[in-house]
Amino acid sequence: MTTIVARDTIRAPQRAGDRIFSTATVVAGSLILAVLAAVAAFLLVQSLPAFVATPADFKGDAANFWAYVWPLAFGTLWSALLALLIAIPLAIGIALFISHYAPRKLAQGLGYIIDLLAAVPSVVFGLWGIGVLAPLLQPFYTSLVEWFGWIPLFAGPVSGTGRTILTVSIVLAVMVLPIITAICREIFLQTPVLYEEASLALGATRWEMIAMAVLPFGRSGIISASMLGLGRALGETMAVAMVLSPSPQVIFALLTSQNPTTIAANIALNFPEAHGTGVNILLATGLVLFVITLAVNMVARVIINRRKAFSGAN
Amino acid sequence: MSKRIEVNDLNVYYSKFLAVEGVSLTIEPRTVTALIGPSGCGKSTFLRTLNRMHEVIPGAYVKGEVLIDGNNLYGPGVDPVLVRRQVGMVFQRPNPFPTMSIGDNVLAGVKLNNRRMAKSDADDLIEKSLRGANLWNEVKDRLDKPGSSLSGGQQQRLCIARAIAVQPDVILMDEPCSALDPISTLAIEDLIEEMKADYTIVIVTHNMQQASRVSDRTGFFNIAGTGKPGRLIEYSDTTTIFSNPSIQATEDYVSGRFG
Ligand SMILES: Nc1ncnc2c1ncn2[C@@H]1O[C@H](COP(=O)(O)OP(=O)(O)OP(=O)(O)O)[C@@H](O)[C@H]1O
Ligand SMILES: [Mg+2]
Numbered sequence: 001m002t003t004i005v006a007r008d009t010i011r012a013p014q015r016a017g018d019r020i021f022s023t024a025t026v027v028a029g030s031l032i033l034a035v036l037a038a039v040a041a042f043l044l045v046q047s048l049p050a051f052v053a054t055p056a057d058f059k060g061d062a063a064n065f066w067a068y069v070w071p072l073a074f075g076t077l078w079s080a081l082l083a084l085l086i087a088i089p090l091a092i093g094i095a096l097f098i099s100h101y102a103p104r105k106l107a108q109g110l111g112y113i114i115d116l117l118a119a120v121p122s123v124v125f126g127l128w129g130i131g132v133l134a135p136l137l138q139p140f141y142t143s144l145v146e147w148f149g150w151i152p153l154f155a156g157p158v159s160g161t162g163r164t165i166l167t168v169s170i171v172l173a174v175m176v177l178p179i180i181t182a183i184c185r186e187i188f189l190q191t192p193v194l195y196e197e198a199s200l201a202l203g204a205t206r207w208e209m210i211a212m213a214v215l216p217f218g219r220s221g222i223i224s225a226s227m228l229g230l231g232r233a234l235g236e237t238m239a240v241a242m243v244l245s246p247s248p249q250v251i252f253a254l255l256t257s258q259n260p261t262t263i264a265a266n267i268a269l270n271f272p273e274a275h276g277t278g279v280n281i282l283l284a285t286g287l288v289l290f291v292i293t294l295a296v297n298m299v300a301r302v303i304i305n306r307r308k309a310f311s312g313a314n
Numbered sequence: 315m316s317k318r319i320e321v322n323d324l325n326v327y328y329s330k331f332l333a334v335e336g337v338s339l340t341i342e343p344r345t346v347t348a349l350i351g352p353s354g355c356g357k358s359t360f361l362r363t364l365n366r367m368h369e370v371i372p373g374a375y376v377k378g379e380v381l382i383d384g385n386n387l388y389g390p391g392v393d394p395v396l397v398r399r400q401v402g403m404v405f406q407r408p409n410p411f412p413t414m415s416i417g418d419n420v421l422a423g424v425k426l427n428n429r430r431m432a433k434s435d436a437d438d439l440i441e442k443s444l445r446g447a448n449l450w451n452e453v454k455d456r457l458d459k460p461g462s463s464l465s466g467g468q469q470q471r472l473c474i475a476r477a478i479a480v481q482p483d484v485i486l487m488d489e490p491c492s493a494l495d496p497i498s499t500l501a502i503e504d505l506i507e508e509m510k511a512d513y514t515i516v517i518v519t520h521n522m523q524q525a526s527r528v529s530d531r532t533g534f535f536n537i538a539g540t541g542k543p544g545r546l547i548e549y550s551d552t553t554t555i556f557s558n559p560s561i562q563a564t565e566d567y568v569s570g571r572f573g
Contacts, residue, residue, distance in 0.1 A: 198409040198473075200370055202423035202480060203399030212422065216413035310413050310460045 043287040049277050050284035057277040059270060060248060069285050071248040073292060075165070075260030078252070079240065080233035082169035087176050088226055094177075095184035096210060111185060118178035126242030129171040130163065134243065137170075138162030141255045152252060159257040166254040168243045172236055176229035183228065187221030188214050220304040220311055227300045234293055240265035263289040316343035316514045317383045317400075317483040319364065324378035325543075326359050326368065333359045335543035337378075339533060346506060346515045348525035348552065351535030351567070356544030357518045360535070361486050364516065365401035366394040382483065399427065402477035406489040408469035410461030410476070417457035419472055420444060423480040439479060447475035448505050467498025474505065478513070485509065487517040491524065503528050522568055526556050534564045 050065050062068035094114065098107045138161065145158040191214045199212040215222075246261030246269070261269075263285045274282055304311075319341040326334040334356035341347050349357045362368040363376050366387060380387040387397050402423075410419045420440045424431070431439075440457065444450040449471040453464070461472060470490055477485055487506075491499040499521075506515060506528045519525050525532055532555040537544045548555065548564045559565045 194405070194407060194409045195411060197367065197370060197405065198411065199422070201365065201367055201398055201403040201405075202426060202476065203395050204423075204426055205395050208426055213411065213413075216411070219413075309463070310415075 040287075040290065043283055043290060046280055047284035047287045049280040053277050053281060057281060059278075065281065065284060068248075068281065069263070069288050071250050071260050072263045072266050072285055073288055074250045075246075075248070076234055076262040076264070076289065076292065078260060079165055079169050079172060079262055080230055082166065082254075083172035083176060083233045084226060084230055086170060086173035087180055087229060088222075090173070091177055091180035091184055091225070091229075092215075092222065094181045095188055096214070098181075098185050099188035100206065100210060100214065111182075114178050114181050114185075116178075117174070118182070122175060122236060122238040123242075125171050125175050126239040129167060129239055129243040133170060134162035134164075134167050136162070137167055141166075145255055153254050155253045156256065158255050161257070163243050163245065163259075164255050164257070165244070165251075165259045168240050168259075171239050171243060172233045175236060175239065176232050179232065180225045180229040183225035184218065184222055187218040187225070191217050216310075219307075223300050223304050227297055230296060231293060234262075234289065234296075235264050236262070237264040237268045241268045316512060318343050319484065319514060319516075320379075320381040320384075321364075322379040322381070324360070324363060324376055324380065326356065326363055326376050327374065328359075328371065329373035332543040334363075334535075335545055337546045339546060339549050341514060341516065341531070343514050344510055344512075345530040346510050346517060346528050348529035348532045349516065349518045349535060350520070350522070350525050350532060351544070351547075352537065353520075354540075354544075355535040355537040357535050358488050359544070360546075361488055361516060361518050362403075364484070364486055365398050365403055367398065367403060369394055399423070399480060400482055401484040401486060402480060402482035404470070404473050404477055404485065404487040404490045406492055408466055408473055408493065410464070410469050410472045412460055412462035414461055415458045416453050416461055416464070416472060419461045420475050420479050422476055427480070443475040443479040444472075446478050446509070447471040448501060449475055465498075467494045467501065470494060470498070470502060471505070474502070474509075478509070482513070484514045484516070487515065489518050489520060492520065499524070522556070522570075526552055532556070534559075534561075534567060536563055536567070 053065060055061075055063050058065075058068045060068070094110070098110050098114075102110060138159070141162060141164065142158050144154050145156040148154040149156050195213040195217065196209055199209040204212055240262050241264075244259050244261050244265065245257075246266065247258045248261060248266070249258070251258055251260055267282045267286060270278070271282055321337055321339050321341075324334070324337045325332060337360060349361065351357055359368065364380060364387075368374040368376070376388060378388075382400065386392070410416075411422060414422065417436075417440050420443050421431070421436055424439060441450060441454075444453060449468060452468060453472075456463070461469065464472060470493070474485075474490075491502055494502070503524060506517065509515060517525075517528065529552045531549065532552045533549040534547045534555060535544050536547045548559055548561045550559070554560075555564060556568055559568065565571075
């Protein structure tokens with residue numbers, strides 16, 4: 001073997017650790033794709049009969065599948081959106097309090113309680129929604145309709161039980177709060193001291209420092225956390241099914257007894273009695289939920305990437 | 315704009331640990347003062363007490379007085395936030411906000427005081443500050459790019475521009491050139507020389523040539539042993555410290571015999 005040949009054949013030595021690790025990551029990565037593909041394929045195949053179903057197959061008076069699923073899709077997005085509108089500011093506030101305001105001991109205790117909330121089963125939240133929250137909010141809803149009924153969102157007649165889409169959204173907000181808070185807290189704690197000090201040295205107050213350094217750094221993390229919360233809100237079944245008596249239609253009014261329901265709750269309510277094409281229809285609504293979730297996450301990715309150069313990651 | 319700093323018998327603590335003990339000195343306006351000394355002797359700690367930045371570290375506190383034009387920084391009712399608007403700081407590692415454009419970085423401190431600024435005023439201030447930091451020609455065509463898109467030396471000058479944009483009375487610099495190449499270092503030294511006309515500057519450095527090149531007065535800090543507090547050993551004109559110091563330890567340090 002000449003020197004030149006030897007030089008040509010120089011290669012990085014293959015270390016066992018590297019190979020095991022890279023194989024493991026490739027396997028893990030493919031596995032998640034395979035599972036996702038399998039779920040999608042199952043849903044797609046099972047859904048096909050729903051798209052050609054006759055009006056008689058649908059519960060209610062929908063003429064075809066799209067007319068059937070549209071109010072459900074609306075209810076799903078509407079309740080999840082309301083839940084996030086309530087949960088995100090609250091979660092950011094709590095996370096900031098824990099990471100930047102509270103004394104260390106209190107912060108630890110609070111963080112622990114928040115994490116505990118995440119472990120409460122959703123049935124419990126449903127019961128809490130029916131038994132505590134709805135009656136508690138009902139008088140408040142009544143005055144809201146009385147005073148602000150002219151705003152379409154708060155149009156009457158007010159629900160007598162308090163079991164409205166707004167109550168559901170509040171329950172959902174409480175359910176997604178822990179995950180969003182926990183992630184935001186971790187993100188805020190990771191803010192480089194370098195930049196916190198930079199803003200303080202410019203004469204920023206604590207809040208200004210947060211607005212200048214902590215939140216911009218946490219931006220993509222806050223979006224990711226919200227997406228995880230959104231995923232849970234979109235897919236939540238029990239709490240919604242328990243609180244709402246559905247009347248599937250597109251209604252924006254928050255406080256009436258006519259409320260849209262969600263795809264997941266609708267499946268849970270109707271699955272026990274469904275048979276034949278009915279099952280296919282429910283599975284097809286599941287497919288729609290799947291697509292909605294995918295689309296929402298892609299939008300979030302786009303938002304995160306849009307200002308990548310300014311993310312602070314480089 | 316430039317102000318006089320007087321420190322009287324200052325002790326700095328990290329919780330129970332006494333890090334710096336008994337510092338008294340006077341810094342005249344429109345001068346550059348260099349602080350030198352071995353690692354861990356409390357130079358950064360002391361420097362940060364001049365704009366109350368040490369209070370950012372939990373448990374850190376001082377005893378003693380720091381007077382700026384006669385006003386005690388640690389007097390009752392003094393707001394550290396206002397102190398820091400008066401006494402700016404440049405850190406060892408360049409830290410422009412990567413989440414902001416170059417232009418916004420310059421305005422970051424100004425916007426705290428004065429949120430609504432006419433666009434033309436803002437542009438003027440950006441240009442003036444960047445010119446003041448000798449950076450204008452290099453970045454004028456890319457003011458909207460992120461602050462992190464600059465080289466290390468440029469980033470440090472951007473930080474200086476950001477500090478002078480708020481027109482402080484005093485500028486503190488903690489080893490501003492330690493992460494930079496010799497050319498950028500010289501650029502910043504020239505800049506310090508020019509800024510002296512308007513500001514009182516205090517700079518910590520490990521570079522003896524730098525101290526002798528840029529400063530009018532030099533303070534030598536030392537520490538008796540690990541766990542002991544740092545002290546100001548000698549404080550005098552820079553030429554005296556480097557050519558004819560009155561204390562043996564200073565002479566040993568500046569001539570490179572220890573530390
Ligand atoms: N955040 C802190 N908490 C507790 N002790 C600290 C802290 N920062 C510094 N110290 C201690 O205070 C003393 C002085 O540290 P300081 O950083 O001021 O030294 P320095 O002179 O700036 O050193 P260098 O030249 O290496 O930067 C050291 O003993 C150090 O361990
Ligand atoms: Mg230091």
